[in-house]
Amino acid sequence: MTNTKTVSAHPRQGIWGRLQSASIERLHIRLESLIVLLILCVAMTALSPYFLSVSNMLNILLATSTIGVLAIAATYVLSSGGLDLSLGSVMGLSGVVGAAFAVNLGAPTPIAVIATVGAGALAGAVNGLIITRAFVPAFIVTLGMLGIARGLALVISDGRVIYGLPKAMVYLGQGRPLGIPMPVLIFLATAFIMHIVLAFTKFGRHTLSIGDSENAARTAGINVSRHRFLLYTLSGGLAGLAGLLFSSRINSGDPTAGLTYELTAITAAIIGGTNLFGGRGSILGTMVGALIMGVLQNGLNLLAVQSYYQQMAIGSVLIIAVFIDQWQLRKESRV
Amino acid sequence: MSLLKIEGITKSFGAVSVLHGVDLTVGAGEVVGLVGDNGAGKSSLMKIVTGMYTADSGSVTMDGEDIVSNTPGERRAKGIEMIYQDLALAKQQDVASNIFLGREPTRSILGMQFVDGKKMRDEAQAMIDRLGARLPAINRPVGSFSGGQQQSVAIARALTFNPRIVIMDEPTAALAVREVQGVLDLIRQLKREGIGVILISHRLNDVLSVTDRIVVLHQGRAAANLVTAESDMTAVVSAIVGGGDVAEAAAHELSAGGD
Structure with missing residues (x-):
């Protein structure tokens, strides 16, 4: 199993190899994922006359924004060697909490917005606390939270959708300043900030180092459990933001929102080049991964493929992406 | 003038007594080998120096200053640095x-x-x-x-x-023969810069070639404190195993070095 983290013993050779290296070093993006995205776009353009239009591109970005924010959370947690399976459920819970604040309690929009993101961050903090203080594996804790958050969302909403958010809140989901949907703007701004943090700050570097070797990080004096706690809190907070984008777009708090979204988010992070076992990850790569998922879903919709098949497609893409990653690592360590 | 001075260190874990009054000194620019069989107490002694463990009795001084009450971080600030075998x-x-x-x-x-x-x-x-x-x-x-x-x-x-003292735990254990020389050269470079080095190693050839003195731990005691230039493989091996006829074992160690 150690070959999961093996690093190539030789610099990459040839034009393809050098392009690969340059892509990762300069852009923090895996070349393969860029090419897959390009091929998908070309294929879709050929298959559907509706694909290549500004409005459809905005559609793709809009559909990608929720998953994209979750995928950013997945990138942080995965590259630190952790795992957050509760992303989708926490997103659903956050949307319901925000809607309950706004509709049932009549809270002003800023309070409701803070409650939405805060509910996610709180759920994430509970994850982080149990993982770092009680030493229960992240897989179990976040799997448990997947159930708890979903159940709590149903309890709070009494199993019903909470309709009728205030106008200002709906603007966050449906507003179109300069013709660009608000969720897309929020998603891009979040991605920009989170990319800077991961690639250029101590927090980001420590995140990757912890995922690479917890022992090395600890020896270097990094407070690993505090850092992990912050990461899970951040992950929950981002799930809360995704919940905000989603609920404000559909103008309601839906307790079933975000069902199985963690699958898509983790897939997007991994096809974007995040190492499943930690130590490597970039938000730009994840953006490409999320766009691949978005184009794939959009394309299957345009081609009128039943949505059941879309689930199968996403699952297959996840397995294939990890397979290619492992296959390349093994090939490289054999050279 | 010794930089790091360890005197009369004793340590036991529950009923198991690991160190029984060990002395060791390292001067600036001095390379001291710390050898001994597995379980002789090398790691425990070094963890007492870096502050990971607390000794039951005895003193650890740096430049004459008692550092026993210092935390690992404070000792690092005073110039004690350890490189672990897994390198971290x-x-x-x-x-x-x-x-x-x-x-x-x-x-x-x-x-x-x-x-x-x-x-x-x-x-x-x-x-x-x-x-x-x-x-x-x-x-x-x-x-x-x-x-x-x-x-x-x-x-x-x-x-x-x-750092003023660098402790290296088995730096050559996992290396190809060709690379061992490179690491030994690095140790000599540290010595030239006036840094004291404690080299923990099972590879006695490496220890003999790079150290100034060799301290041999045997069952929790400093069984020997040898000046490397006046010593040889037989003396070191004899101290490690605790006396007896060691000609065969020493010959084996010498040939195992190979280069």
Whole structure:
């Protein structure tokens, strides 16, 4: 199993190899994922006359924004060697909490917005606390939270959708300043900030180092459990933001929102080049991964493929992406 | 004048007594080998020096100053640095990231603190050059390096703390024969810079070739304190196993060195 983290013993050779290296070093993006995205776009353009239009591109970005924010959370947690399976459920819970604040309690929009993101961050903090203080594996804790958050969302909403958010809140989901949907703007701004943090700050570097070797990080004096706690809190907070984008777009708090979204988010992070076992990850790569998922879903919709098949497609893409990653690592360590 | 002075250290874990009054001194620019069989107490003794363990009795002084009450962090600040056998490197990160892990230099842009990548790379390169170590490229993940090159990175990281004592735990154990010389050269470089080195090793040939003195631990006691120049393999092996006829074992150790 150690070959999961093996690093190539030789610099990459040839034009393809050098392009690969340059892509990762300069852009923090895996070349393969860029090419897959390009091929998908070309294929879709050929298959559907509706694909290549500004409005459809905005559609793709809009559909990608929720998953994209979750995928950013997945990138942080995965590259630190952790795992957050509760992303989708926490997103659903956050949307319901925000809607309950706004509709049932009549809270002003800023309070409701803070409650939405805060509910996610709180759920994430509970994850982080149990993982770092009680030493229960992240897989179990976040799997448990997947159930708890979903159940709590149903309890709070009494199993019903909470309709009728205030106008200002709906603007966050449906507003179109300069013709660009608000969720897309929020998603891009979040991605920009989170990319800077991961690639250029101590927090980001420590995140990757912890995922690479917890022992090395600890020896270097990094407070690993505090850092992990912050990461899970951040992950929950981002799930809360995704919940905000989603609920404000559909103008309601839906307790079933975000069902199985963690699958898509983790897939997007991994096809974007995040190492499943930690130590490597970039938000730009994840953006490409999320766009691949978005184009794939959009394309299957345009081609009128039943949505059941879309689930199968996403699952297959996840397995294939990890397979290619492992296959390349093994090939490289054999050279 | 000795820099680090350890006197009368005793330590037991429950009913198991590991160290029974061990003395050891290291001077500036002195390389001291610490050898002994598994379980002789080498690791426990070094953890008492770095502050990971607390001795039951005895004193540890640095420059005549008692450091027994200091935490590991404070001892590091006083110049005691340890390089563990597993090196504690983050293998997917590059050389500079590893050298500055946990204390990255930052610069402020618009009031926010960003890691200063250029400064990190420059200073890492300067440290590698100072050591005279050969690395394929400073911007490659250290996991792609050979064992000896990784050892160089770990030593370079230790040096950035401006240590006065460097403790190395089995630095040559996992290395190819060719690379051992490189690491021994690095140890000689530390000596030239006036840094005291404690070398823990099972490879007696390496110990004999690079140290000034050899302290042999046997069942929790310093069984011998040999001046390397006046000693030989037979004397060291004899002290390790606790006397008796060791000609055969010594011959084996010599031939095992091979080079």
